[in-house]
Amino acid sequence: MRKHNKGQKMTKNRQRAAVILAAGKSTRMKSAKSKVLHEVGGLPMLAWVAKLARDAGADRIVAVVGEINADVRASAEALGLEIAVQEPQLGTGHAVQCAQDCLADFDGDIVVLYADTPLIQSATLKRVYDGLDAGCGVSVMGFETDAPAAYGRLIEVGGNLEKIVEAKDASPDELAVTLCNSGVMAARAGTMFKALDAVDNKNASKEYYLTDIVEIIKNSGETAKAVRADEGEVLGVNSRADLAKAEGFFQDQQRQHFMEMGVTLKDPDSIWFSWDTEIERDAVIGPHVVFGPGASVGEGAVIHPFCHIEGATIGKDAQIGPFARLRPGAHLCEKSKAGNFVEIKKSVIGKGSKINHLSYIGDAEVGEGVNVGAGTITCNYDGYAKHKTTIGDGAFIGTNSSLVAPLTIGAGAYLGSGGVITEDVPDDALALGRAKQANKEGWAKRYRAAQEKRKAKRENS
Numbered sequence: 001m002r003k004h005n006k007g008q009k010m011t012k013n014r015q016r017a018a019v020i021l022a023a024g025k026s027t028r029m030k031s032a033k034s035k036v037l038h039e040v041g042g043l044p045m046l047a048w049v050a051k052l053a054r055d056a057g058a059d060r061i062v063a064v065v066g067e068i069n070a071d072v073r074a075s076a077e078a079l080g081l082e083i084a085v086q087e088p089q090l091g092t093g094h095a096v097q098c099a100q101d102c103l104a105d106f107d108g109d110i111v112v113l114y115a116d117t118p119l120i121q122s123a124t125l126k127r128v129y130d131g132l133d134a135g136c137g138v139s140v141m142g143f144e145t146d147a148p149a150a151y152g153r154l155i156e157v158g159g160n161l162e163k164i165v166e167a168k169d170a171s172p173d174e175l176a177v178t179l180c181n182s183g184v185m186a187a188r189a190g191t192m193f194k195a196l197d198a199v200d201n202k203n204a205s206k207e208y209y210l211t212d213i214v215e216i217i218k219n220s221g222e223t224a225k226a227v228r229a230d231e232g233e234v235l236g237v238n239s240r241a242d243l244a245k246a247e248g249f250f251q252d253q254q255r256q257h258f259m260e261m262g263v264t265l266k267d268p269d270s271i272w273f274s275w276d277t278e279i280e281r282d283a284v285i286g287p288h289v290v291f292g293p294g295a296s297v298g299e300g301a302v303i304h305p306f307c308h309i310e311g312a313t314i315g316k317d318a319q320i321g322p323f324a325r326l327r328p329g330a331h332l333c334e335k336s337k338a339g340n341f342v343e344i345k346k347s348v349i350g351k352g353s354k355i356n357h358l359s360y361i362g363d364a365e366v367g368e369g370v371n372v373g374a375g376t377i378t379c380n381y382d383g384y385a386k387h388k389t390t391i392g393d394g395a396f397i398g399t400n401s402s403l404v405a406p407l408t409i410g411a412g413a414y415l416g417s418g419g420v421i422t423e424d425v426p427d428d429a430l431a432l433g434r435a436k437q438a439n440k441e442g443w444a445k446r447y448r449a450a451q452e453k454r455k456a457k458r459e460n461s
């Protein structure tokens with residue numbers, strides 16, 4: 001009786017596990033790095049898939065890795081995934097079986113994901129789980145395509161899935177089917193592992209196919225169903241060309257997303273985003289702006305063309321560029337400005353402060369209402385360590401100042417142009433850090449006369 005009650009509870013709220021297959025050799029990528037660690041939108045594909053599993057409510061995630069993919073194993077561990085090793089690689093069904101020991105105590109739903117298929121939406125994956133909740137024995141994510149090529153074909157009869165046939169093993173009639181297998185499939189743990197035990201390798205590839213479990217489960221009296229995903233979403237990456245395709249698909253999604261959120265993109269196709277870019281409404285992004293990971297842009301901010309922004313926060317109504325580079329730790333407050341050819345790293349730029357031209361500001365804390373003149377450089381690095389520059393509110397930094405850190409410029413201080421400032425400047429003081437100018441009356445006229453005379457002598461000799 002107790003057992004039965006427990007079973008009912010699990011039906012309503014079953015645990016979810018994801019098994020991510022990542023043991024393939026990925027030879028077509030021609031890379032020293034494993035395929036699944038290549039990035040789309042600045043995030044490795046393996047991390048995309050782990051994020052998908054988490055977003056879809058997976059309580060446990062097991063990555064299946066091969067012995068040669070040491071980099072994949074390290075990344076999977078860093079992502080907090082459990083590890084199962086598949087050696088040798090005998091096919092996708094065998095790969096899932098390799099996760100069985102890890103999941104020995106697990107009796108919820110298992111979804112299988114491929115680490116080289118990074119762009120599946122969690123809402124689509126939830127529909128696969130919904131298939132199980134609706135009573136299916138196995139639920140598969142399929143997609144319609146005009147180019148089914150080598151994908152497995154989903155054979156449906158009366159809305160139910162009969163089986164999946166791999167292209168290599170398919171009859172001409174089956175090859176004509178355009179509903180294909182994405183690779184994502186879910187079943188209860190017991191159902192999946194029991195069916196896998198019955199899978200053999202009597203097929204064209206002599207592999208243990210995961211896809212065979214559909215027919216096995218169906219023949220055991222349960223139903224199998226397919227949910228439809230968009231073709232772009234389930235794009236599997238096997239080569240650099242596929243990687244570029246996936247990147248293009250992701251970028252288009254991001255562009256649509258931000259425009260729908262009320263962001264103006266002046267030339268959407270030339271603007272590049274990362275997986276975690278955040279932009280508030282009424283921001284205006286000019287052509288050829290690239291957002292690396294960790295960038296956020298506040299409401300009404302304007303990013304002029306050709307800026308590179310990574311790990312940086314841009315406040316409300318700030319103005320950036322053209323041609324500005326904001327590096328990790330740059331934090332520009334409301335209404336601040338970073339103009340053309342300005343690079344900012346690990347620095348806070350206070351409200352309304354302006355760094356309009358040709359500057360490098362690193363490891364600095366700039367107060368509010370500060371004017372940093374053209375060509376100002378924070379000399380933050382001595383070859384061994386980085387040092388901090390602090391600039392108080394309302395200070396005026398003359399053009400072409402070299403601020404040799406560690407350094408504190410007081411509030412309201414005024415720095416004359418061209419200074420090499422090595423000592424702290426008190427509030428409201430004038431600091432001049434340059435050689436005193438000497439004017440020599442009539443010198444230029446005398447110089448020209450002497451040179452002209454010499455030139456004439458040379459030409460006459």
Ligand code: UD1
Nearest residue numbers: 021022023024089090091092095114151152181182209236
């Ligand atoms: C698989 C499906 C096919 C589907 C297609 C979608 C099978 C038998 N076929 O074919 O129906 O249309 O994906 O892209 O499942 N892997 C391992 N260990 C192995 C073999 C593969 O971990 O022994 C991993 C790979 O690293 C990869 C994934 O499983 O992440 C898929 O393997 P792959 O060989 O690319 O399968 P396909 O032939 O593309």
Ligand code: MG
Nearest residue numbers: 116236237238
């Ligand atoms: Mg494949």
